[in-house]
Amino acid sequence: MRLRRLPWPLVVLVAAFFVPALGSRFYTFVANDVAIWALFATSLNLMVGYTGLVSFGHAAYFGIGAYTTGLLMKKAGVSFLLAFPAAGLLAGAFALVFGFFCVRLTRIYFAMLTLAFAQIVWAICFKWNEVTGGEQGMPEIPYPSFDWMEGLAAVVPLVGGYRTSEYFYFLTLVLVAACLWLLHRIVDSPFGRMLTAIRENAERAEFIGINVRRYELAAFVLAGGFAGLAGGLFGIFNRGVFPDFVYWTKSSEVLIMTLLGGMGSFHGPSLGALVLILLNQQIVSYTEYWPLVLGTILVVLLFGFPGGLAGAAGALWTRAAGRFRRA
Amino acid sequence: MLEVRDLWKAFGGFQAVSGVTLTVPAGSISAIIGPNGAGKTTLFNLITGHLTPDRGRVLLKGREVNGIAPHDLCRLGMGRSFQRTNIFPRLSVFQNVQAAFLSHRGRGWNLVTRVDRLYRDETVAILAAVGLLDRADDVSGFLSHGGQKQLELGIALALEPEILLLDEPTAGMSAAETREAIALIERLARERRLTLLFTEHDMGVVFSIAHHITVLHQGRVIADGSPDDVRRDPGVRRVYLGEIR
Numbered sequence: 001m002r003l004r005r006l007p008w009p010l011v012v013l014v015a016a017f018f019v020p021a022l023g024s025r026f027y028t029f030v031a032n033d034v035a036i037w038a039l040f041a042t043s044l045n046l047m048v049g050y051t052g053l054v055s056f057g058h059a060a061y062f063g064i065g066a067y068t069t070g071l072l073m074k075k076a077g078v079s080f081l082l083a084f085p086a087a088g089l090l091a092g093a094f095a096l097v098f099g100f101f102c103v104r105l106t107r108i109y110f111a112m113l114t115l116a117f118a119q120i121v122w123a124i125c126f127k128w129n130e131v132t133g134g135e136q137g138m139p140e141i142p143y144p145s146f147d148w149m150e151g152l153a154a155v156v157p158l159v160g161g162y163r164t165s166e167y168f169y170f171l172t173l174v175l176v177a178a179c180l181w182l183l184h185r186i187v188d189s190p191f192g193r194m195l196t197a198i199r200e201n202a203e204r205a206e207f208i209g210i211n212v213r214r215y216e217l218a219a220f221v222l223a224g225g226f227a228g229l230a231g232g233l234f235g236i237f238n239r240g241v242f243p244d245f246v247y248w249t250k251s252s253e254v255l256i257m258t259l260l261g262g263m264g265s266f267h268g269p270s271l272g273a274l275v276l277i278l279l280n281q282q283i284v285s286y287t288e289y290w291p292l293v294l295g296t297i298l299v300v301l302l303f304g305f306p307g308g309l310a311g312a313a314g315a316l317w318t319r320a321a322g323r324f325r326r327a
Numbered sequence: 328m329l330e331v332r333d334l335w336k337a338f339g340g341f342q343a344v345s346g347v348t349l350t351v352p353a354g355s356i357s358a359i360i361g362p363n364g365a366g367k368t369t370l371f372n373l374i375t376g377h378l379t380p381d382r383g384r385v386l387l388k389g390r391e392v393n394g395i396a397p398h399d400l401c402r403l404g405m406g407r408s409f410q411r412t413n414i415f416p417r418l419s420v421f422q423n424v425q426a427a428f429l430s431h432r433g434r435g436w437n438l439v440t441r442v443d444r445l446y447r448d449e450t451v452a453i454l455a456a457v458g459l460l461d462r463a464d465d466v467s468g469f470l471s472h473g474g475q476k477q478l479e480l481g482i483a484l485a486l487e488p489e490i491l492l493l494d495e496p497t498a499g500m501s502a503a504e505t506r507e508a509i510a511l512i513e514r515l516a517r518e519r520r521l522t523l524l525f526t527e528h529d530m531g532v533v534f535s536i537a538h539h540i541t542v543l544h545q546g547r548v549i550a551d552g553s554p555d556d557v558r559r560d561p562g563v564r565r566v567y568l569g570e571i572r
Contacts, residue, residue, distance in 0.1 A: 185438070186438050190435055190437045191435060192438075192442065193422070193429060194426065194429065194435040196418065197415050197430075201413060201414065201415050201416070204409075204482075205415075206396070206401075207375070208482060208485075209398050209431050209486065212398070
């Protein structure tokens with residue numbers, strides 16, 4: 001049994017590239033949605049799972065990223081090549097300012113302040129008509145240009161002949177994979193270990209020489225920055241940017257994904273994004289009571305699988321592997 | 328090494344520490360003793376920056392350290408262990424000590440290197456010194472109480488302190504565990520030329536290893552000197568009601 005040794009993230013990435021080949025625009029749409037939310041949820045998990053900081057306002061940075069890319073590409077005609085990193089940088093800059101105040105508080109007060117800042121951002125997006133389009137939002141964000149892909153197709157076989165939305169899906173896959181790889185390096189680095197030490201015991205962490213607040217702020221900024229990148233992609237994917245990207249329900253949705261998938265594992269939040277989005281698609285076609293279903297899932301999860309799906313799968317795997325070895 | 332001058336601290340109306348002065352010379356082993364509620368832990372927290380004194384000064388190597396945050400004190404060479412065991416419970420034993428090395432050697436802001444292999448040899452050496460090498464990969468929260476105390480000592484040692492403050496290092500240990508722990512602490516202090524300041528309620532422990540003893544009672548120093556001086560002091564005898572023979 002060497003299944004565990006397979007580079008699973010790579011397998012999933014390669015498989016994801018073949019989704020458009022299934023021929024359904026809907027599948028590609030869902031896969032694109034999942035990829036973006038996977039990055040968003042994983043960025044949140046840097047705080048929740050690794051540093052022990054529960055944020056109720058992570059959508060603020062997602063939204064700031066979405067508005068940044070949207071404004072730059074639609075109103076200023078800036079290329080995606082610049083607008084995308086700008087989303088991460090601006091969201092990170094806001095996270096630096098908001099985080100500076102938030103890390104001064106602990107636990108529930110920290111969580112409430114993240115929510116307060118997110119609602120301020122939402123109010124600005126909702127009311128600042130001249131810039132953000134206010135309540136109506138900002139429709140018709142252009143896709144990045146994929147002419148170069150068509151050009152490439154003349155030389156390399158198999159890369160041409162896709163729809164723009166499919167090209168954008170490929171681009172999303174590459175960028176999300178790169179971001180997740182970066183995040184994985186970060187949590188596996190000495191810096192990541194310092195964050196875990198803070199999560200485990202902040203008082204002791206102080207007394208091994210860790211400046212707890214500064215590390216928490218750094219985690220806040222990184223999480224905000226990556227959420228901004230996810231938001232940048234989402235605005236284009238959604239063909240428009242709207243104030244509800246920043247609304248608190250988005251913050252809770254991404255938090256639920258993280259918990260559902262399992263904040264104890266790196267890939268847990270991505271799994272949570274996949275499961276929640278698929279469930280949503282399925283259930284909405286049967287009933288309009290999605291929030292009811294979501295609430296029920298959450299209750300079962302919190303009592304039955306505190307480690308989330310990834311935690312439950314890991315335990316199941318260990319048990320199965322043990323039985324296999326004994327047999 | 329460490330000097331405390333006329334330190335005061337009150338909580339509301341309760342005067343926890345009243346005008347404590349004490350000196351810990353470099354290379355010595357000093358103990359602070361006193362009955363429950365004498366102000367030992369408060370004094371410790373004042374010295375280690377967890378509490379701010381109302382009045383008075385704390386000098387580390389001649390430098391005033393009042394109001395300095397714990398993480399900075401740590402860099403100035405002060406290590407401490409806690410009365411309530413204080414480790415990173417869901418990290419492995421190895422990771423606990425390694426985290427201390429990473430932080431102390433200023434590698435904490437490295438975001439790219441893989442953490443697994445850093446300071447392996449140093450961490451292994453510390454684990455061997457505190458007798459936890461065979462438990463290196465265990466989750467530290469599952470260690471016995473004595474084991475967690477050993478690990479805490481290991482974390483403190485990884486910070487390469489010049490002075491080590493131990494708050495009740497044998498609290499909650501059996502007699503046998505206490506003997507072992509004290510032998511370990513004494514050996515480590517000798518080998519690493521550490522200055523040691525500890526609080527303790529077990530008189531046997533105190534009189535067996537301390538060079539210098541300060542007795543606190545109701546927040547005041549009532550005796551201060553060599554173990555023999557303290558043993559003979561009539562005030563101390565009265566407070567302990569003949570506990571010391």
